[in-house]
Amino acid sequence: MPPLLRLILWRLGTSLIVLIGVSMLIFAIARVIPGDPARIALGANATAEQVEALRARLNLDEPIVVQYGIFLRDLARGDLGVSLYTNRPVTADIAQFLPATMELIVVAGLMMVLIGLPLGALAARYRNSWVDSTIRVISLLGVSAPSFVWAVILMLLFAYFLPIFPIAGRISEAMAVPRVTGFMLIDTLLAGRFDAFRNAAAHLALPAFALALSGIGQAARLTRANMIETYDKPYIEMAQSYGFSERKIARSYAFRPSLIPSLTIIGLDFAAMLGNAFLVEAVFAWPGLSRYGVEVILRKDLNGIVGTVLVISALFLIVNMIIDILLAYINPRIRHSTRPS
Amino acid sequence: MTDAPTLLLRDLRLAFRGYTGVTEVLHGISLHIRAGERVALVGESGSGKSVTARIVLGLLQDQRGARITGQVRVEGRDLAAMSRRARVALRGRRMSMIFQDPTSALNPVYRIGTQFTEVLRRADPAITERAARARAAALLDEVAIHDPARVLDAYAFQLSGGMNQRVMIAMALANNPALLIADEPGTALDVTVQAQTLGLMRRMVADHGAAVLFISHNLGVVREFADRVYVIYKGRIVEHGPTAALFDTPRHAYTRALMAAVPRITGGGIPDLPERDDAFAAPMELHPGVAEPEAT
Ligand SMILES: Nc1ncnc2c1ncn2[C@@H]1O[C@H](COP(=O)(O)OP(=O)(O)OP(=O)(O)O)[C@@H](O)[C@H]1O
Numbered sequence A: 001m002p003p004l005l006r007l008i009l010w011r012l013g014t015s016l017i018v019l020i021g022v023s024m025l026i027f028a029i030a031r032v033i034p035g036d037p038a039r040i041a042l043g044a045n046a047t048a049e050q051v052e053a054l055r056a057r058l059n060l061d062e063p064i065v066v067q068y069g070i071f072l073r074d075l076a077r078g079d080l081g082v083s084l085y086t087n088r089p090v091t092a093d094i095a096q097f098l099p100a101t102m103e104l105i106v107v108a109g110l111m112m113v114l115i116g117l118p119l120g121a122l123a124a125r126y127r128n129s130w131v132d133s134t135i136r137v138i139s140l141l142g143v144s145a146p147s148f149v150w151a152v153i154l155m156l157l158f159a160y161f162l163p164i165f166p167i168a169g170r171i172s173e174a175m176a177v178p179r180v181t182g183f184m185l186i187d188t189l190l191a192g193r194f195d196a197f198r199n200a201a202a203h204l205a206l207p208a209f210a211l212a213l214s215g216i217g218q219a220a221r222l223t224r225a226n227m228i229e230t231y232d233k234p235y236i237e238m239a240q241s242y243g244f245s246e247r248k249i250a251r252s253y254a255f256r257p258s259l260i261p262s263l264t265i266i267g268l269d270f271a272a273m274l275g276n277a278f279l280v281e282a283v284f285a286w287p288g289l290s291r292y293g294v295e296v297i298l299r300k301d302l303n304g305i306v307g308t309v310l311v312i313s314a315l316f317l318i319v320n321m322i323i324d325i326l327l328a329y330i331n332p333r334i335r336h337s338t339r340p341s
Numbered sequence B: 001m002t003d004a005p006t007l008l009l010r011d012l013r014l015a016f017r018g019y020t021g022v023t024e025v026l027h028g029i030s031l032h033i034r035a036g037e038r039v040a041l042v043g044e045s046g047s048g049k050s051v052t053a054r055i056v057l058g059l060l061q062d063q064r065g066a067r068i069t070g071q072v073r074v075e076g077r078d079l080a081a082m083s084r085r086a087r088v089a090l091r092g093r094r095m096s097m098i099f100q101d102p103t104s105a106l107n108p109v110y111r112i113g114t115q116f117t118e119v120l121r122r123a124d125p126a127i128t129e130r131a132a133r134a135r136a137a138a139l140l141d142e143v144a145i146h147d148p149a150r151v152l153d154a155y156a157f158q159l160s161g162g163m164n165q166r167v168m169i170a171m172a173l174a175n176n177p178a179l180l181i182a183d184e185p186g187t188a189l190d191v192t193v194q195a196q197t198l199g200l201m202r203r204m205v206a207d208h209g210a211a212v213l214f215i216s217h218n219l220g221v222v223r224e225f226a227d228r229v230y231v232i233y234k235g236r237i238v239e240h241g242p243t244a245a246l247f248d249t250p251r252h253a254y255t256r257a258l259m260a261a262v263p264r265i266t267g268g269g270i271p272d273l274p275e276r277d278d279a280f281a282a283p284m285e286l287h288p289g290v291a292e293p294e295a296t
């Protein structure tokens, strides 16, 4: 079996085990927090019989192990139960709110990689010059405040005092396009509306940048440090002794090996983004999974809580799997764990 | 022009400017290497061998804080009088270098074949992938690697140190340079492999008509390999001569101390030296018939 395929299968297997573990944990935790979900959902005026009936409908009168069994059986059919908060299937809720969050995170992740890595590489190539100093100050600034603080600052500066960007939401009312994927950038393009696309991109810019800033700083600092270390390696001197251009040496001799440790950390930063997105979404009134998540937790909507947590965990595992595959692709030591025959 | 030595250093001085002031490292090195000659530069750790090699390659010239004076002529052309671009053009074409630890000197994320292609492109930018591969395979065959396809598709970490050493020798001579600099080649390898690659290098430089600047602190190895020897001590050449003469009648006290250290071929190095000895301040020892040519 090719090593890359083996790696993917291995990661899929471990991810599944992790997901099962997470589901058990959240299933149990959601049920031990105090408060009766049926009572909360029906309100103080409901009769004891009504509450009892709802508890029975939710299988809450069964032992927890049986409840988990029922949950697994439903999950296998792609059914996460009905949310007591929205009175809709949890899967429908997630399908509605997840794309907004994913769009935000994916764009922020791309910013982190596409801005952070080149900044770090630039700083390393021109180390100890003014270029380096400038980049170091910027990246230090980036990591020095949490993303919701950046969200507020950016919003005040670039949406309020200087109204360059829209202040909240995903797209202007007038620009609304039919929902296909739920990803605004994709849906506007599918509708062939470039004006709407630009509008959606402008809405996305500030929250995504706020979310990405600390990651950008982190990625830049790390890449710089790794690359400077790489520049001291014998294979760089060898490349220089062959007269390869500085540009080629920076790009393919120093940058690529330095990417390996950087990417590992970027994977972790990405995970942190999933958490930070909740606060940034709140600041920019971004209709994503965060508001839904907070509501279902406050209302002790069991199915909503379990569904949200599972989806976030799955997202986290997928991101890490992608990073691992990228790493294997870049680092031949992983890709070719055995000597060629 | 044709009788200009392949490498000529005349009164080469090097100082590093640092936060604490200026540190002089080379105090006027003069040496020459004629076409096809194998010349050793021997001295203890820190005596200035590697910086000399880096200056010859034109690498230190670009480093801030390094102050270089004196002449460096490669095939008669003065490096200092050349543009940076022209200096870079010599590297990988007219001169190349092999390094101490072959495995860490090869790029870890590219296959040997890819690295070979890049080296061959230095001399022939238009060479096709296929032609480069064929040429690389032929070069590997020359260094007794008889399954070139496997090696070209491998990464350095998948090959043994001795194998990488041979790959590096083949790469260094791929473009038929006039000068090959070998900075303590193979000291990271075990003694038998070192001896093998030394023999191989000897044959390869003869076949490719390259002159060699062979840097070492191991006189045992030098005796095997070099036609002539320069002994460097604290940034000065203290003695030089044909290998046989130098080994028969070492004149400078430092050379004799070096020789006393020879039996420990694999390492260790030089025993404690009586540095206060007047003999160390003696002027350069010169064996007959090898005077430095006049500066041209
Ligand atoms: N970039 C630099 N800046 C400051 N000092 C340097 C620099 N490079 C080398 N030196 C100093 O120059 C001296 C000579 O160094 P060099 O590397 O040439 O020694 P060497 O003879 O090759 O020793 P070894 O056998 O250990 O390789 C050393 O004292 C070293 O500390």
Ligand SMILES: [Mg+2]
Residues within 6 Å of the ligand: B049, B050, B051, B183
């Ligand atoms: Mg050295």
